[in-house]
Amino acid sequence: MAPKLERVVSPGKGNGLRAAVRLRRGELVYSAEPLACCVSSKLCEDVCHHCFTRQEKLLRCSQCKTARYCNASCQKRAWPGHKTECRCLQRLLPRTPTDSVRLAARLVLASLSPSKGRSEELYTLEEHESHLSSMSEQKKQGLSQLAAMLEVYLQQEAEGRASLPSSCRDPLSLIAKVTCNCFTISDGELQEVGVGLYPSLSLLNHDCRPNCVMVFEGTTLHLRAVREINPEEELTISYIGTLLLTDERRVQLEEQYHFTCLCQRCESKDDDALMLAGDEAAWIKLKEALPGLEALKAECDWRSLSERCCRLLSAVGGDVPDENLYKLRMTDMALDACIHLGDWEEALRYGRTTLPAYRRYFPDPHPVHGVQLMRVGKLQHYLEHTQDALDTFKQAYQILKLTHGGDHPLTTDLLMKLEECRCVTDE
Template identity: 30%
Template sequence: MTVGSMETAALFDAGKKGRGLRATRELKTGEVVFAEPTFSAVVFDSFFTQVCHSCFRRQANLHRCGQCKFAHYCDRTCQTACWDEHKQECGAIRKLGKAPSENIRLAARVLWRMHKITGVATDSQLISVEQLEDHVADMPQEDLKQLETDVQTFMKYWSYGRKQHSVEFISHIFGIIKCNGFTMSDQRGLQAVGVGLFPNLCLVNHDCWPNCTVILNHGSQTALSSALHSQRRIELRALRKIDENEELTVSYVDFLNLATDRQSKLKKHFYFDCTCEHCTQHISDDLMSAAADSKPSADKVKEVTAFSKECLEKIESARIDGNYEEVLKLCRECLKMQDNVLADTHLYKLRVLSVISEVLSYLHSFSEAAAYARRMVEGYKKLYHPNNAQLGTAIMRAGVTLWHAGQIEEGHGMICKAYGILMITHGPNHAITKDLEAMRTQTEIELKLFKQNQLMYHDMRDAALKKEPKAEESK
């Protein structure tokens, strides 16, 4: 039964999964199913001085709000564009004396927005925010304690004199945010910097091998007038051809986890049991936990797997501390233990390869980084969907590393491959795709020059050999 629709997607009863969205017509690979502006969004606490609170771009030398001293913006234009969203928050922060955590700030922004629109925001919004699922009844005791603490803090933050709400309703809003909040990335799509709420996106159900992907499009903020700025928005894009009436799905978690681990994460954070094909049939689990072709003993595999898990925890700790020499030392030790024991598709080996290639690239040791990046990509290609955005960005990173290492031809090939994937997942107008297009053009030019120089060298060598006197003539 369809109970609401927009041009390409309709709301329907998805049975045990509750509500869902399905395609109202056939959709092509890479097509934008729908775009949706943020209902409300906030920058993470850890990035509040590094990311513009209006456009969510990472920038140097941001301008601070002169009143609350908390919000930061690219410039006056971004600040003006965000004032309608920030003005009540600004007063609340000043009254409290400090900014509360991101969850509190987002809940308040959601409520201020709801008061302003008093119902469904636009004709294209299929349901109002308060109709979204909160799963408060499904929360374990630990989550309920945190919820109670957040509600108490919220009550202090929420300015007096405005419309008051019951504890139950505030709890409902926090539950909605916990279950439906969408992590928002910076302008390059490479780092999570905030969280937002998108009511239509919340209706798209999960599948570990989905037919759609979600990306954040920051739009254009180059106009001098804030009125001409385009809104930050998500885009739901088709990863393959989708038939009319087929359910639209996205993945709530990274596929590179064993089925039981994905199910555990989904149950913990979203309160449902995943019964998708890849979970029920444990597809690719054998590759993600595979032993090397040398066929080591089961005890050896178990020993190295345990060592790898412990080592990865140490690697992450050293990485957070910025101790990159320790990171490299631990990665090399771990890879040495894994050699001839764990396959290159094993999750723990892939995680070590990803870290060591990234850190070596950061330290400009590109030749060594390239060797690890190449192995990482080969493993990813055997596991990820061919149009997966994380696969695309991993291939991009590897291509750039190879390019900087002087391996231009292979680097150019990887950059082209990544560009093909990200054109589907991100589209031609996203900042990361534009960056890739520029790199693709540059590496193509360098490759042509390299081949021309090679040809010139061979011609000069052949000419020189022809001029050398024969052994008989020199006697």
């Protein structure tokens, strides 16, 4: 089959990818396996280190006490790659490596036994930019500390450094390449589970209103078009979450990826006025409260989080519209808290409140809007608001069939729920 994308030098951006053929909305453009990947350290007890599936109960590696697996089958299949890493993890106990150190180490170990299929990559690890020359001294110092940890972590495993490919010989350069080029691996509902390096897709450039989205199935990355794309048109993704003010997006992109975004959305500052709508004296209180609420969420103190969100949102009332950025973030946290507490009616109330803002800030077809619709639909379904659930699930399906594809587990789960609702409403 002829490739649907090709490498190109993009004016003002450097390397990029463009369409080699006309691409339809929802079309699968490219699928890729990671050169290396690892489960996020904050989720290492909740996610299988082989298939990246969330499970309540996981088997723990008896040697390193870090890696966890769904079952003996996953553990056995992971062993060839985990065998050497297991020794590294044991040496570091009781400390654990950061995600970037563990991912960089896996790249080094993978380079010692390269896969034959990697010759098809459009972009090699050697070609990846480290951006060290454009980094501040403070950031370089932080990366140098990670590079030192990488050397301690690998020790004997990388003693024969001369036999390593040039891309893996300099720990500082490797760590810098990893931090600038890795992707966050997420589950079907877009929740983080790990990090990975996908060399060919590192060529994709950023746009705050991209024409493609990336969705994961396990560790397999699927790139899909979300609008019609003409031959030779550049393919773009969003490197960051876009529910941010223009200046916040630009700062994040400059700090992490070392460029100033000049996309149409940033130049026009679309949505900024709406994101800051309402009485400033009222919404500034919401903004100032968010760090404390994030801390409660990180601690899983759902009761305190729910109560504080309720008080703050009630206090601002109609002085701040639901589309206000800080009110929307707080409403989302209240939704999460209510779901964890089993307060389904309140969760549904919060969920419904978010939908108009999601529709505005994540124009269809956007996976974030689709997943939010599915969350609300599940609450309606559980509370036996069957007709409402059916309508919401239909809206979600129109989005997710394009962003995730018809065969993705999340889409098939959604279709099952749609059918359940139809059966009830047809009775």
